[in-house]
Amino acid sequence: MNIANAELKRQLRTLGLPGLAGLLALIAAAALAFTAHRWDTQTAELQARADGLRTRLRALQASGADKTITEAPATPDEWHNNLPPATERQQRLADLLEIGLRIGLTPVRTEHRLSVDKAAGLERLRISMPLTGGYAQLRHYIEAALEHDPALSLDSLKLRRASPLAPEVEAELVWSLHSRSGGES
Numbered sequence: 001m002n003i004a005n006a007e008l009k010r011q012l013r014t015l016g017l018p019g020l021a022g023l024l025a026l027i028a029a030a031a032l033a034f035t036a037h038r039w040d041t042q043t044a045e046l047q048a049r050a051d052g053l054r055t056r057l058r059a060l061q062a063s064g065a066d067k068t069i070t071e072a073p074a075t076p077d078e079w080h081n082n083l084p085p086a087t088e089r090q091q092r093l094a095d096l097l098e099i100g101l102r103i104g105l106t107p108v109r110t111e112h113r114l115s116v117d118k119a120a121g122l123e124r125l126r127i128s129m130p131l132t133g134g135y136a137q138l139r140h141y142i143e144a145a146l147e148h149d150p151a152l153s154l155d156s157l158k159l160r161r162a163s164p165l166a167p168e169v170e171a172e173l174v175w176s177l178h179s180r181s182g183g184e185s
Contacts, residue, residue, distance in 0.1 A: 083151050086123050086179045093125065093177065096145055096152065103141045105133045116181050125177040126155070135159075135169050142173070151178045 012020060084092065093112070100107060111128040131138065138159075146152060158172040 080121065080180060083122070083178055083180045086181050089123075089125055089177060089179055092149055092152070092179075093127070095148060096127070096175065096177075099144050099148060100129075100131065100141050103133075103137055103144065105131050105137055105141055107131055118181065121181050123179050123181040125179070127173075127175040127177065129173045129175065131171045131173065132168050133171070134167065138169060138171050145175070149177070152176070153178065 015023065097107065097110070107129045109130065113126045114123060115126070116123045131141075133141075142154060142157075146154065153176045154173065155176050156172075156174040160170045162168075162170065
């Protein structure tokens with residue numbers, strides 16, 4: 001073992017500093033080539049998956065199976081009956097916060113205000129939520145939250161950057177969770 005170490009040290013001395021730098025650059029290039037190949041493979045797999053999803057979506061659209069997604073309820077009664085019950089309010093709020101956490105956005109604080117219209121049998125939980133994060137993260141969060149809860153609405157959105165070069169955006173989101181009131185207040 002000592003003989004091998006001595007031989008390695010001797011060969012490194014004969015290479016000199018430029019040779020050693022070249023050897024390290026060659027090793028780094030090989031590692032980058034391997035990583036790039038792996039990324040290309042992952043990209044191809046994701047592209048194939050996306051193409052398959054697009055094909056399935058076109059087939060669903062052609063068959064008319066997505067009408068429940070794109071068509072609004074025909075009457076106000078249908079709309080009211082499609083709202084989740086008020087008893088699910090806390091879970092829906094927890095889901096909204098969890099989606100943000102999974103995406104990497106942590107709200108500093110949230111403020112909630114519940115309003116109930118007993119005559120109409122409706123309630124609305126208004127949620128003010130300041131966040132800081134990347135623009136793409138915020139877009140992804142809003143899209144995921146609205147997709148997850150059809151009775152959720154984004155009432156307002158304010159964006160601000162501390163400076164033009166700042167990577168993060170300060171956002172103030174105001175959401176409304178709409179529900180059928182079930183006699184609880």
